[in-house]
Amino acid sequence: MMVGFVHTLLLRLWRRLEKVLACTGSVSLDDEVYLLNRSPKESARLNAQHNFLVDLIGGKPIHPAIPIENITAIADVATGTGIWLSSLITAPKVHPTDRLYLHGFDISSAQYPFSKDIAPTHEFHLSTHDMRNRFPPKHRGRYDLVHLRLLVGALKEEDYLQSMRNIFELLKPGGYLQWDDCDTTAFSTAESSPDPFILRMQETVASAAVNLGLCPTAPVLIEKLAKLVGFEDVSRQSYNTIDKPYLHNSARAWLVQVLRSLLPKSMLGTGEVTEEKDAVDRTERLVEELETRCRNVLPVVNLHVVIGRKPLSG
16 A cells, blocks of 8 residues: 555655764754744644644544543643634634633744734733743643644654653643644555655655654654653554545645645755755745646545643652
């Protein structure tokens, strides 16, 4: 099946480049690694993809495995535009509590809503904070639920452990972690005969991830580290679009848009191009062809949800 083929291909690519990096030493990078950008257009894409990602995991922002009856304080780390937190307010019957304390954190405020007054019936706050650093004392032990989503393109593999420890500190005893993320198979398609054009774009993104020190198997690592730092009842559940015909068109649109966002920095990261304008121009040409080819493919969009509970004591 195509999924297995692409997964094997990308993992082989990872291992090969990993050996190269081990021999040559790590590349010099800026402190922050982020394959996307923070333009208004990218913010609109993040907001548009939200409903698709929620539908993919069952239709509600908070995973059904997490009891919500007593939740009063929720943090969203790497919140981006704040769309996940906002959906807790706007979606009917998502949460039974009349008033919530909602707090979004992100390393950059560039994509925050223009007005913070979007939740008149709830406390809604947005702060700039790098999750790799400990959160201020006033936030430690404050939250019943901490949510994260799609850090695979933003967090170096070496930074996951400290980030997980910092997240653990945010939670009250008995509080829950929900981390939604994907790996390199997220861009796979379900066809038996791989499309070389799509494979080439997937390889570009995977190569850039390796060069930048990102983790191609993030959900597995997240699950492992959640257990390591002390979470209990840790589970990882996987979702894809194969058995969800009502999401197939959305999945095709998602694949096109996410590759449009990922490819420019990926090309720069692999050295395929050296100028940002050239990367954007080449991406637009590729995306035009991709839109045509996507009419006949089914993106799999593997999304994993890792859930864990902080112990009540200890």
